[in-house]
Amino acid sequence: MMFSTIHSLKRLYTTIFDPPVAVKSSDALRFGILGAASIAPQALIVPAKSHHEVFIAAIAARDIKKAEAFAKKHCIPTVHKTYDDLIADPQIDCIYIPLPNGLHYEWAVKALSAGKHVLLEKPSVSNATEAKSLFRKPLLSRPDAPVLLEAFHYTFHPAWQLFKTLFDPQDVETVDVINSLVAGFFPLDDIRWNYKLSGGSLMDFGSYSVSAVRSIFAAEPTGVRDVTYRPMPAGFDQECDQAIYATYDFPNGGTAKISVDLQARGGYWFPALTKNWPSFANSLPTLTVKLRSKKADSQEGYDMYLHKTIVVHCYVGPHFYHRIDVTTTATIKDTYLANKIVKVEDKKEHLKAYKWPAGEEGKKGEEWWSTYRYQLEEFVNRVKKRDGSGVWVEGEDSIKQMEMIDATYVEAGLPLRPTSDTLG
Incomplete structure (x- = not known):
């Protein structure tokens, strides 16, 4: 250690x-x-x-x-x-x-x-x-x-490329991306919130969320729904989003949600007193991918279904730190008893990649890159x-x-x- x-x-x-x-x-x-x-x-x-x-x-x-x-x-x-x-x-x-x-x-x-x-x-x-x-x-x-x-x-880092080898985009059911910065990290008069300079949270930290979602599905959304945003406080540029939340539909039937907040506050006990406290929760940009359950094996009277969830911690800055958590849930059902669940087992893996695997032609890098x-x-x-x-x-x-x-x-x-x- x-x-x-x-x-x-x-x-x-x-x-x-x-x-x-x-x-x-x-x-x-x-x-x-x-x-x-x-x-x-x-x-x-x-x-x-x-x-x-x-x-x-x-x-x-x-x-x-x-x-x-x-x-x-x-x-x-x-x-x-x-x-x-x-x-x-x-x-x-x-x-x-x-x-x-x-x-x-x-x-x-x-x-x-x-x-x-x-x-x-x-x-x-x-x-x-x-x-x-x-x-x-x-x-x-x-x-x-x-x-x-x-x-x-x-996208150029081996960690992101490793992550993308762990699933087929067609199997993606849901994606949740959270990009959050503690309130006060950027002053309220920062150029990030100047509409004339094309500011807004979606144009800043949010652009990573959009990029990641598109990369995961390897497709463009068929629709955008359930979009809400928090405007800048009174006295600041009201055409800029301080935070934005959106849900997207994709061609394979999957959905993606993004949560972007450049002035995160609250989340503590006694919200009446702490709602304006800067929030350090979700300080690492994190995304969660859930894949559709698949039938993996059948034996006499029993069927096995696999469901995989992948969580990437600090996907935007993996050179500082990152971890890819892969949880594979195996559910065994009794075929003759209305698919009654007999057993559920979880297998967990924790992956990291700071450089390319050895021997891959054309791929150069060092752990500190x-x-x-x-x-x-x-x-x-x-x-x-x-x-x-x-x-x-x-x-x-x-x-x-x-x-x-x-x-x-x-x-x-x-x-x-x-x-x-x-x-x-």
């Missing part, structure tokens, strides 16, 4: 603070960052340290002093005065865009038009109209097209025209992602996030 704890702490420290620094190759991809966003260090700067083919070369921000301070802190050699200047820099190969959601479309289009590869933070854009315009740009169909990726980093490091590996592989692990987020997938988010907002009675003026 002591050794396991020390090993985990060492892995976490390496992942977050001190990854090994790789000697950069002469053909390393030179990245420029648009905006001094707080997500940039963990999403790109730290992962890039250990990649010999990635060099963080430049940054630009609306406030040049902020950009200069950010560059100094993270040892970025070049600071450009404007986003346009950075995109025009002939020394830059790739652009990372962690700007507010409402600015994604404009700057992704500009970067792609300049021939730059684009790593685009999720959600990719503000709505499905923008998504169709962006991901179906004719320039992306050219033989020498730049690479464009919506950064759903968790974060989801972002795995994602960066595949981004570079795609730019360098290498096969890699095969994990990717296709453009059409990003379009369908935004269509599901739009449909959820429509059912909730909230306006779609606004379309960029730059979309002609």
Whole structure:
């Protein structure tokens, strides 16, 4: 137990603070960052340290002093005065865009038009109209097209890929996804709740819920129902959802529920007194998948049915910690006594995966690699025209992602996030 704890702490420290620094190759991809966003260090700067083919070369921000301070802190050699200047820099190969959601479309289009590869933070854009315009740009169909990726980093991690091998999407009966953040983690005037910048809980933490549900069913929903939301408090943007809850129907007859709350409160004893206390319950993003019961075996007078439940703890950030709990329930029934239950047995497994299984061609990784490091590996592989692990987020997938988010907002009675003026 002591050794396991020390090993985990060492892995976490390496992942977050001190990854090994790789000697950069002469053909390393030179990245420029648009905006001094707080997500940039963990999403790109730290992962890039250990990649010999990635060099963080430049940054630009609306406030040049902020950009200069950010560059100094993270040892970025070049600071450009404007986003346009950075995109025009002939020394830059790739652009990372962690700007507010409402600015994604404009700057992704500009970067792609300049021939730059684009790593685009999720959600990719503000709505499905923008998504169709962006991901179906004719320039992306050219033989020498730049690479464009919506950064759903968790999907690139071996833990998520292991999880998906545990079931057939056609057998999924129900999915429940809970993404919750304690109240106060983000201030109420944060850009996440600015409608004009395409804010809202569904556009933030909720985008992971939508992505996960779509991935589990390997299909798009046939309908959205039972959508409710909690608006921002009086005095704040009423067109933004502080929390949202939705149920979806899928083609195989299964259903999915998502619960997203960026200001979680309550859940304690004496609710009259504690309802406004910040809630730490459900702090780890968790999803539960229940599969349909299947007849597994028959013997003289008895039938066995198997029912499987899979719970993934911390599916969004499995590099910090995760656990996949698989419970298989075997129910034995007496065939001749109206299917009377004779015996019920549970078999439990606890699975983890921090790296790919040994010997799988094209799949590289280390136990300390974060989801972002795995994602960066595949981004570079795609730019360098290498096969890699095969994990990717296709453009059409990003379009369908935004269509599901739009449909959820429509059912909730909230306006779609606004379309960029730059979309002609």
